Amino acid sequence: MRSKSNNPVSQILLGGVLVLFVVLGGRLVYINAYQGTALLARAERQQQSIIPLKHRRGLVVDCRGRMIAGTMLRKSVFADPKVIEDKDAAARTVAEILGVSPEEIAPDLNAAEGNRFMVIRRGVDDEQAQMIRDANIYGIGLFDEPYRVYPMNQLAAALVGFVSPDGVGVSGLEYQCESWLRGEDGLKTIVRDARRKAFWLADGGYRPARDGFHVLLTIDAEIQATTERELAKCIEQYKAESAVGIVMHAQSGAILAMATSPGFDPNHYLDFGPVRYRNRAITDPYEPGSTFKPFVAAAAMEEKVVRLGEVFDCENGAWQDGARLLHDHHPYGALSFEDVLIKSSNIGMAKIGKRLGNDRLHRYMRAYGFGSKSGIDLVGEDSGILQPFNRWNSFTTTSIPMGQEIGTTPLQLARAFCVFANGGMLVQPYLIRAVLAPDGRVLNDFSNPPPERRVVSEAVAKTMREKILSQVVEIGTGTKSKLAQYSVFGKTGTAQIARRGGGGYEPDAYVSSFIAGAPTKDPQLVVMVAVTRPKKSIAYYGGTVAAPVVREILAHALAYLQIAPDRPDGRTVASVEADGVGGD
Template sequence: MRSQATGSAAARVTAIRLLLLLVLAVLAARAGQLSTVNPDAVDQGNRQIHTRIKIPGARGLILDRAHRALAISVEAPSVYAFPQLIENPQKVAKNLGDILSLDPTALKKRITSRSGFTYLGRWVEPEQAEAIRALDLPGIGIEYEPRRTYPTGPMAGPIVGFADIDGKGVRGVEQMMDRWLSGEPRTVAVERDARGRVLSSDSVDPRQTAGGDITLTIDAGLQAQAEALLTEAVEASEALGGVVICIEPSTGDILSLAEAPGFDPNHFRHIAYSKTRSRAFVDAMEPGSTFKAFLVAAALEADVIRPETEIDTGDGWVRVPGKTIRDHHPYGVLDPAGVLRFSSNVGAVWIAQRLGAEAQHASLLRFGFSQSTGSGFPQESNGILRDWRAWKPVDQATVAFGQGLNVTPIQLAMAMAALGNDGIRMKPRLVAAQRAPRGEWETLPIRKAGRAIRPETSRTLLKMMQSVVSSEGTGRQAALAGVQVAGKTGTAQVLDQETGAYSQDRYIAWFAGLAPAENPQIAIVVALDQPMGKHHTGGAVAAPLFAKVAAAQLAHQGIMTKPEPIPSIKVPIWVAVQERINARKHAEKEATLDRSPRAAKKPMQIARSRRTRRLRPANRHVAAPQPARNTGLPPVAAPPPTQRRVGPALGNETASRIELASVLVPDFRGQSLKDARRIAHQEALEVHIHGSGSGRVVGQAPAAGTIVMGEDRVIILSFSVHQEEG
């Protein structure tokens, strides 16, 4: 019995030992499994905790010829999501929809239909970003990315163009110079916890990856004046729109180019793409009788006519196979200047028939018609001019007075400029200089397109064209006091696309001219699209507009001392950039009012009112920037390469009203709050803080280099939140 009991006990001990060994083996195996690195699991974990966001590089500056900002890049907040980490999509969509004013249903669909990183709102307002950040929603984050901003609003909108939400230029100069302006995309590493909350982000200075800067030939002040005058003329004539181009004949520089209607590139997402084109480069239309100037030029060049040639226009009509061509009145015998002065269609046909179709066509090609001007502007039209071999007699006759072909306003402007440049046609220059990141300004070359006519032919023709602006000429309303003008009117019938016939009540009113006629400094082309008022001819509605624009341009060059009065234009306050030296002189003049030793030592006093105001940058305006005097390109006082952006567009802020002389806004970026306040105090500026005020300044409004004055001496600074204040 004892033997059996002992054996049973031994069996139990053995079983227990085996069980313990089995448990230990299982635990060891599990420990080994846990200690073994699973690359897939680690990679999945890294993807869950870390991610990288690709941010477009900041685009370079677009400046006018006086270095006033036309396009800048700012850092704007955008909202993104990691849908796989969102716990309650419906609740998140509701919260975000309320803040962003978006449809919650659409937001929920976007969140639930994607598994990876996705943007929910690009370029949101700072207040919206702060509200979203305060919710601390799992899977939702805020990241700053460059946003293109156009401080001058609609001014020069079709020429400057715009960059899309991904930072790619898609219209105007933005598209033409896209490769130069584009910055290098940067990758931002974002760390987040398992709930998707952002813990930290790389601190990358966008200036390190910014694109190159460019300076345009356009002067913002002259541009604003031209746009004001064009708008006034369009409204007065009840036209659908219009174009005014001013060219410097000797260089091909575009000094101003106004278009109506224009558009504000800040709001490109709400504008039809077709309405953002530059009609001056893209739209081709019949030039009407402005073409008679180039016909006479060709005939003089070919020695077919001379200034004293007698041209019998008979009773004011001529028959060509397929058409009877008429004048408004019978003019009898005219010389070539008379054909231009009275705009005789019959006289033009007489000249064309003696010139011949081949020579007539070849001359138009030398003036640059039916081909690109060489501007490089996107989508520029070549116009339409059929080969002379396809012409019938009626085609040759109608082309003589600008019917049956299409030209762009810029083609006509460059051809007219050639008449004022001893017959040499230049390529239009819109970009005057460029600067690589952290580089120096490089002036771009002036380019010739070729010779259209001999210098003596050009001078003879200009004398003839002066008669157009005489008291009996069709362009008499283009005359300027004390300055001779050479020009040509045009009234082109609009072709009805439905009937294929020319309309009897729709016209394009033209005037193309040069001044001063004896030594042209400007060539201006005016086109008004279908004026429906009491008058519709080029001489009645386009010529007066030429006179006003020419007066302003010549006064800018010191040629006219009493230009036509120019209506004031309203643009955002920080666009009113003035020359720094003028601001300094004004401040020094104010300081000399009190020359006592005590006054010399005490700091400048700032007068403040007790009232406060709401600062609305988009709605506060001042007079347009004044044209900058001829200082050469590029300007000496060019902003340093680091001045590339300002802070995000800010909402309504409260600031004290300040009255004082004008001051040049410093560059606060990279400064601590303490240093920023010290600099602001030295410049008699008031600082308003956006956000916590901790870290370093990453954005400011107005931009560095802007002139502010009076109550606008308030600087709004935004700070980084991931850096320690120094």
């Protein structure tokens, strides 16, 4: 009988087992030596997934905390290209769910491995989100993505601006305040079990998102809405191209409204042309015409080259000044200094300008802030047009007092007019009242900046306001701005639009404007309205087109802010002039 050790079958089996062990051992050595690092990395990729934690952009709110720009959440689809094994199959599945071709999905899935987060589709509906979950493709997931909303739609759109699809500020305050509004994204790295269910957080795999800061504005949404509504009505009535309106607090420089019409809806900004994005209140200078006259008149009073009651010969409407022939819209004869402004005589103002002379004219224009940016907290502000003094000549001496040979933005005019309302000081206009932490703490307080400088004395400012500009409204060219319970002071303007590149003025093209303050005894508000290219066949004088708009804005704002009437009995001075007297 043979022993088992000599059994040929057993020997064959034993040899096979030994060979198998040798092969397996060699394979393990090979794997460990040559593929261990790669396989370990692959295993880690298969066990871990990165989930983004998106920050919420800060809010933009009005002075009463009403949201103008905010953030909401939507479900969006992302991919982690590093862990997707069959990218072609994943592209086909995701494309079918989203209703697009696989070719649209593939580039994101084939992104460089260093990119662990690719947004595939923003804002999927509930059904698509559930289908993504059910597909259970490793490396494809959903995340809560914040997106920008503007709940008041067109309100203050040119002022606030909008963000890109990636949530980055593109224009307006959204751009200007990017460093405050934008937060910082976080992430969490999840370790998954064999069934790819979340198991635990990886070591050091959690970084919370930091939400952006909130921006509190000086804008009052109610006053802003009123201003925009009245501008739109005016454009429709006079078939104008555009209009701008500004409401300022005369004492502090706070902007309560800054409106441009027609506007746009920042929720759908791509539906509008870029021209709608312009904040014309700060970007578009124009020759102001007669609204500029009070600034020169006040300078003349401050320099004591004129006095109240002094009479000027207005030459019956035509005056040859050297090589230049000047005209008035009406053939005035002798007018007092006050009436030169009340009736808006170009000839009377030209003579006042000659008394001041170019040196003092230029110095005061600079003091009022013309020719330089106001420093308001907005990008894109134009400095206006004030020629260097060495380019001034004898024509300039008589042009500047009529609001010609100079370009101003609506904001520059409103700011300068506040000088008459607050006792002679040039205020710093501002829009941002404060920056707030997500929990409401005040991080930066920008309210009530100090005035920049004194321009005229308190006495001159009061005289201009109470004895001259109030009469423009009571009996002069601004009668259509009168209010029953509040006294108003203001100035009209009807300016021709200069040709681009020089060479005179466009035919039948005007900017109709009116600027006013109220109440006259204790001014709180200054309102400026400029209407570009009203149809001349309907009306184009500032006293007809713009003054009624200012009246409606003032009436609403004064009552809304509960500013005490200074005419509780409703008495006003009867107008003795026809509408539009003086061509303004």
